[in-house]
Amino acid sequence: MKRRSYSLLHLPEKVVSIASLIGDRNLSRLKARRKFWLRVHLWLGLVLGVLLSIYGVTGSILVFYPEIEEWLYPKVLVVEQPANTQYRPLAEIFAAGNSVMPATAKHAFAYYPRNREAAFKLRFVVPISATVQEQWLVGVNPYSAEVTGKFLQHRSDEWLPATFIDLMFELHYALLIPSKDISRVVVGLSAALLMISTLTGLIVWWPLTGQWRNALTFKRGAGKVRLNYDLHKTSGFYTLLVMLPVLFSGIYMVLPHHVVPVLELFSPATYRYWFESKPPYPNAPAIGMDQAVAIAVQQYPQGRPHWIYGAPNPTQTYTVCQDGVDAPGSLLQRRCTVIDRYSGVILDRDDPSLSTATAGEILTHWQWPLHSGQAFGTSGRILVFVTGLACPVLFVTGLIRWLQKRRSAIRPRLTRLPERTAR
DSSP states (O other): OOOOOOOTTTHHHHHHHHHHHHHHHHHHHHHHHHHHHHHHHHHHHHHHHHHHHHHHHHHHHHHTHHHHHHHHOHHHHBOOOOTTOOOOOHHHHHHHHHHTSOTTOEEEEEEOOSSTTBOEEEEEEEEOSSSOEEEEEEEEETTTTEEEEEEEEEETTSSSOSSHHHHHHHHHHHTTOSOHHHHHHHHHHHHHHHHHHHHHHHHHHSOTTOOHHHHHSOOTTOOHHHHHHHHHHHHHHHTHHHHHHHHHHHHHHHOHHHHHHHHTTTSOOOOGGGOOOOOSSTTOOOOOHHHHHHHHHHHOTTOEEEEEEOOOSTTOOEEEEEEOOOOTTOSOOOEEEEEOTTTOOEEEEEOTTSTTOOHHHHHHHHHHHHHHSGGGHHHHHHHHHHHHHHHHHHHHHHHHHHHHHHHHHHHHHHHHHHHHHHO
16 A cells, blocks of 8 residues: 655645644634524624613612712701711600601611711601502701601502612512512512623623624724724623623512522522521510610720611611721621511621631622622712713614614515516
């Protein structure tokens, strides 16, 4: 058998040609896969783009909702700080709020002043009938314990909330769907699909030929078509690292009863709203919200109270969330303490710095700070704000891109019609 030989000069050329052929086949395979993911990305974007825009715009507004609310209601929520004056005791402040509400009103929530010019915000639930209740916000001057005013936030039998901020909250978390059970599923499922859309967008964006500069920048001197495309891809890429955790935390916040059990498959996790107060006997008296705050402050003396969850129902617990808790090895300075409303016993501490904290508990602890951007202070809030505004940009530019491609696909077919008719 005659053996065929190749010169050393020809061997590299054949190796290069074989490698080139293999590379072309791999590139073709990758392009075919990307075409599939492009279809998935396209239809998810077209179907859910409006919801993404709603979540994004309302989320951007809610990032700065305390400042906006104070701007809208300055007489109720903004106060002047007298010289050398401290806050009045919490018991006096809460009593002042109760004094301007009906006897049937239940104190459900309290917002500690965010700065020296802000009032205490006390939220009350007022039952109107067996099926209807109102939600009111009362402002109290922390230096004098005097009521600065109050306003209706929402009435359960009305579709639209009474204030702008509450409208943004209802749109963001419930899409104004009356049934909370349905709204949670719709919002949670759509957020999960939007996460898939975001990831498929990354697959479609990924430069298969290694042209990273073109993938990361705008093309100079390009026309409107290319400008729209570049705006879509760069907006999606540069907001990706914020978009994914914000979407996941949104799922966790509206569907915790479904997310936590999944997390527990990998690591134990608790959810503070699952804890219940146990009355020692019927009609047992409850400790006051001010006493619950004092118990939490004993755990974290350097922490500043921020949110105080009331316990309007017999089995509910008090939860006091504090900011500014500086613990070694912990990036987050927020801690929440869950307290039995009857005994004052601490039922849970949402504290990732504890030696007993599991990976699942640390993950859940990060969700609200990541969603609001407060995990990284003002910079984090600005990042979430910009990412929210990018959502309608992504939808509009994606829609324009789809229409452009559709027109370019229809145009050749229209030009061939006269030829077929003539035949």
